[in-house]
């Protein structure tokens with residue numbers, strides 16, 4: 224069952240993991256059908272597997288009856304499992320069909336998350352559309368997106384399009400599609416109009432918003448949210464804008480932290496956005512996007528206390544950098560099945 228164009232998912236079992244069939248027969252064979260015994264089939268890249276399925280998570284999950292089982296993409300899905308939950312970060316057409324097919328045969332399975340909903344985040348225009356549609360005015364603060372423009376064709380037309388749309392320099396140029404490749408995260412800062420035709424469409428051109436060099440990463444796992452501060456790009460002064468010309472490739476500043484311990488900056492560097500605002504934002508986006516596992520990159524406009532811009536949303540981010548993700552994730556998985564169990568018994 225090798226999928227065309229899919230990210231290869233390694234299947235080697237590691238010390239801390241259980242083999243799919245063994246676990247299932249172990250659980251079901253001895254009559255464990257309580258909802259708290261969970262088998263989570265996962266299809267993740269080896270990189271994601273390494274950062275997410277850390278021994279601490281596996282150990283804690285196992286102690287609460289949650290078992291992670293690698294899905295073998297070379298074997299039919301229906302020969303594996305049964306799974307209570309499918310956890311994945313794949314979205315090709317064939318994989319979508321396989322998940323649909325599995326769901327038809329096993330209507331009880333919970334898919335984290337629906338491939339079609341994940342796909343919505345693979346386009347930098349559609350990913351921010353739901354934020355643009357939100358009205359959170361009754362909460363302490365304003366959340367929007369920077370003014371932006373999509374360019375799909377002729378790079379020579381960019382200066383004209385930018386003027387027509389009334390966008391101000393400097394502009395951040397981002398590849399329109401986010402496909403997991405390094406290239407799709409290659410961003411440029413354009414200081415002047417003349418450099419714009421050098422860019423390669425399809426892309427999104429977004430106004431650069433000065434934000435004091437601090438970015439908020441909001442991790443969402445179902446109803447739980449955690450926010451950490453990261454260094455971001457420094458502000459661009461008017462002086463610099465007048466003097467500098469050309470296109471500059473972005474350094475990947477916000478990726479620098481390796482673990483949750485060094486992920487959050489000193490609290491004195493920036494006050495966190497108001498909690499009610501974040502909770503509302505996360506809740507609305509969960510509902511509108513139809514996703515449970517994502518993170519939001521947000522900045523606070525320089526010189527304001529409560530004007531925020533969402534600049535990026537990622538599916539299944541590096542949760543290894545989310546403080547306490549082991550507990551949050553395990554409890555989330557358990558709660559999903561418990562809620563379903565409760566609902567079934569309530570009807």
Ligand SMILES: Nc1ncnc2c1ncn2[C@@H]1O[C@H](COP(=O)(O)OP(=O)(O)O)[C@@H](O)[C@H]1O
Nearest residue numbers: 369395408429430431432455456477520534535
């Ligand atoms: N509109 C913007 N204004 C200011 N800084 C931005 C803007 N867009 C992106 N950045 C900076 O660039 C970084 C990467 O941009 P992002 O849209 O998150 O792309 P990626 O997909 O590479 O994470 C952000 O973390 C932030 O530091």
Ligand SMILES: [Mg+2]
Nearest residue numbers: 477520535536
């Ligand atoms: Mg980002």
